[in-house]
Amino acid sequence: xxxxxxxxxxxxxxxxxxxxxxxxxxxxxxxxxxxxxxxxxxxxxxxxxxxxxxxxxxxxxxxxxxxxxxxxxxxxxxxxxxxxxxxxxxxxxxxxxxxxxxxxxxxxxxxxxxxxxxxxxxxxxxxxxxxxxxxxxxxxxxxxxxxxxxxxxxxxxxxxxxxxxxxxxxxxxxxxxxxxxxxxxxxxxxxxxxxxxxxxxxxxxxxxxxxxxxxxxxxxxxxxxxxxxxxxxxxxxxxxxxxxxxxxxxxxxxxxxxxxxxxxxxxxxxxxxxxxxxxxxxxxxxxxxx
Ligand SMILES: [Zn+2]
Ligand SMILES: [Zn+2]
Numbered sequence: 001x002x003x004x005x006x007x008x009x010x011x012x013x014x015x016x017x018x019x020x021x022x023x024x025x026x027x028x029x030x031x032x033x034x035x036x037x038x039x040x041x042x043x044x045x046x047x048x049x050x051x052x053x054x055x056x057x058x059x060x061x062x063x064x065x066x067x068x069x070x071x072x073x074x075x076x077x078x079x080x081x082x083x084x085x086x087x088x089x090x091x092x093x094x095x096x097x098x099x100x101x102x103x104x105x106x107x108x109x110x111x112x113x114x115x116x117x118x119x120x121x122x123x124x125x126x127x128x129x130x131x132x133x134x135x136x137x138x139x140x141x142x143x144x145x146x147x148x149x150x151x152x153x154x155x156x157x158x159x160x161x162x163x164x165x166x167x168x169x170x171x172x173x174x175x176x177x178x179x180x181x182x183x184x185x186x187x188x189x190x191x192x193x194x195x196x197x198x199x200x201x202x203x204x205x206x207x208x209x210x211x212x213x214x215x216x217x218x219x220x221x222x223x224x225x226x227x228x229x230x231x232x233x234x235x236x237x238x239x240x241x242x243x244x245x246x247x248x249x250x251x252x253x254x255x256x257x258x259x260x261x262x263x264x265x266x267x268x269x270x271x272x273x274x275x276x277x278x279x280x281x282x283x284x285x286x287x288x289x290x
Pocket of ligand 2: 023025051128239
């Protein structure tokens with residue numbers, strides 16, 4: 001790839017109404033937190049939810065939320081991390097590298113630390129948790145499910161939003177939420193279901209957070225889902241550095257690119273950009289209770 005193709009995309013036109021990026025990973029992006037927040041604020045992205053994927057990343061998310069007013073934290077063991085902990089091989093998104101003792105005891109220990117962090121006032125969410133059948137094979141399924149159920153309990157005990165990562169596991173995620181009883185506020189991050197599932201989520205009052213992939217050419221089922229999702233349950237996110245919206249696919253993503261996705265979503269919804277942004281701002285504050 002040429003240098004230009006790796007370069008950060010230009011700043012989009014600012015939004016008329018400020019919104020939140022409901023799911024980002026600043027710790028995996030280039031530049032400082034200050035730089036990311038400054039660029040985001042310049043285009044009307046004035047709040048970000050920083051999501052931890054392992055113990056180290058969750059500690060960092062909590063510390064960053066404590067230090068920066070525009071940042072709120074979500075803390076968890078990612079569904080692909082939980083099996084690694086049980087199998088004694090956590091490498092983690094923050095690349096801890098250390099081989100742990102493994103076993104369910106190791107998972108319980110990590111979960112106890114997540115719960116301690118979840119109790120902090122600037123931590124507004126428990127997640128991302130859930131199921132990922134794309135990256136984790138059958139051997140990791142039991143650990144993943146055990147971790148997911150534990151995170152649901154933590155979210156309920158601590159009164160925080162539950163942030164769901166669901167990759168190719170829609171039916172099982174919905175079933176486990178039903179079995180455990182979902183927390184009052186549940187967010188499907190990087191929503192990836194179809195229109196039929198969006199109706200099920202709407203019936204249960206689950207928030208659906210759309211990422212840059214809603215702009216992809218082959219994502220018509222996702223746009224059909226967005227069409228039927230009630231306006232009061234729709235959020236937007238970058239999941240940066242991943243899922244850079246079109247036309248910048250393949251280049252580094254960051255919270256300042258939220259306006260690109262909001263504009264594409266407004267077109268799908270057939271409403272004005274400001275009306276959608278106002279709804280998203282309100283919904284995100286309700287979902288994460290800030
Ligand atoms: Zn995810
Ligand atoms: Zn994520």
